[in-house]
Amino acid sequence: xxxxxxxxxxxxxxxxxxxxxxxxxxxxxxxxxxxxxxxxxxxxxxxxxxxxxxxxxxxxxxxxxxxxxxxxxxxxxxxxxxxxxxxxxxxxxxxxxxxxxxxxxxxxxxxxxxxxxxxxxxxxxxxxxxxxxxxxxxxxxxxxxxxxxxxxxxxxxxxxxxxxxxxxxxxxxxxxxxxxxxxxxxxx
Ligand SMILES: Cc1cc2nc3c(=O)[nH]c(=O)nc-3n(C[C@H](O)[C@H](O)[C@H](O)COP(=O)(O)O)c2cc1C
Numbered sequence: 255x256x257x258x259x260x261x262x263x264x265x266x267x268x269x270x271x272x273x274x275x276x277x278x279x280x281x282x283x284x285x286x287x288x289x290x291x292x293x294x295x296x297x298x299x300x301x302x303x304x305x306x307x308x309x310x311x312x313x314x315x316x317x318x319x320x321x322x323x324x325x326x327x328x329x330x331x332x333x334x335x336x337x338x339x340x341x342x343x344x345x346x347x348x349x350x351x352x353x354x355x356x357x358x359x360x361x362x363x364x365x366x367x368x369x370x371x372x373x374x375x376x377x378x379x380x381x382x383x384x385x386x387x388x389x390x391x392x393x394x395x396x397x398x399x400x401x402x403x404x405x406x407x408x409x410x411x412x413x414x415x416x417x418x419x420x421x422x423x424x425x426x427x428x429x430x431x432x433x434x435x436x437x438x439x440x441x442x
Contacts (some may be wrong), residue, residue: 279413279420282337284348285314286361286369287329294356294369295329297322298349300412301391302334310398312378315391321351323392327385332396333368334378337410339419341373345410346417365400376403 280300289295301315312334316323326332337345348355360372366379380396387393408419 276414279411279418282345282410282412282417283314284335284337284345284371284374285326285332286335286371287326287332288367288369289325290328291325294361295322295325296348296355296369296371297326298345305395310401311383312380312396312398314394314396315388316394318387318390318392327382327394329368329382331366331368331379331381331399333364333366333370334380334396335369335371335374336376336378338373338375338405339408339410341371341410342417344371344373370402370404374404375407375409376401 281302283299283302284296285299285302286294286296297316297320299314299316301313303313305311305313314334316326344359356369361369362372364370364377364379366381368379370377377400378396378398379400380398383395383397385392385394408421411418411420
């Protein structure tokens with residue numbers, strides 16, 4: 255008989271669930287938009303993934319109680335900024351709750367008008383296809399409208415509560431080495 259974890263949360267201890275999942279490395283993206291008040295908004299996200307090639311779809315999963323996503327969803331389009339290994343400090347800022355996160359940050363508008371942060375590795379413009387509640391998160395599906403690579407370099411990754419990076423050791427294989435530095439304690 256299949257066990258439905260979504261209806262019986264007592265089956266898995268939440269702290270253990272979080273600890274075990276922290277062993278899974280994720281990429282780090284900054285999802286940006288121009289909110290309905292005309293101000294730029296950005297949210298650091300580790301749950302970004304590609305969904306479909308034809309049609310091109312991507313997804314990310316914001317918390318349902320995220321104040322930043324409440325502002326971000328007032329826009330009809332958003333831009334996914336793939337963060338570089340040297341953007342850890344900037345990423346920490348966008349994981350926080352302080353106002354004025356864009357102060358002093360250089361960016362230019364994507365084709366859809368959302369902020370592309372200077373120094374980002376790649377950007378993916380999307381229009382919001384759907385927002386579905388699942389547990390304490392939303393699943394946001396984005397329909398891709400523009401894709402660009404801005405620079406070469408290693409991406410920022412998050413593993414066991416710390417930022418690090420990955421470096422491909424051979425271009426034609428999936429082999430990669432990961433180096434997680436212990437300089438960050440932020441969690442998703
Ligand atoms: C590496 C990393 C990954 C994160 N991934 C997510 C995520 O996928 N979904 C989410 O809702 N918040 C995620 N967060 C937290 C957000 O950055 C969030 O914007 C931040 O905590 C600000 O809080 P607010 O969304 O309530 O305004 C992540 C934080 C870090 C450091």
